[in-house]
Amino acid sequence: MILAHFSPVILLADGATTPPGLEEMTTATVTPGLPGFFVFLAMAVAMLLLALDLSRRVRRSSARENVRRRMEEAAEAERGESRNEAERS
DSSP states (O other): OHHHHTHHHHHHHTTOSSOTTOTTOOHHHHSOHHHHHHHHHHHHHHHHHHHHHHHHHHHHHHHHHHHHHHHHHHHHHHHHHHHHHHHHO
């Protein structure tokens, strides 16, 4: 188990310039390239759409809360006026 962790160190200590299997690795084979760009772009677009949807839902919820509060205040004022009229009679 521990030997597996130190295998690159052992290979370098043997005098090999590069460990076997690393010769074919270049920046072109290691970078994500065009498919990685498209995946990242799709994730960015999805995040943007989710943020817009969240904003729309929060705005709608706030508007509904404001309407409900105004209706309650109007009903309260109407009840207060009807009490005042009943007391005057």
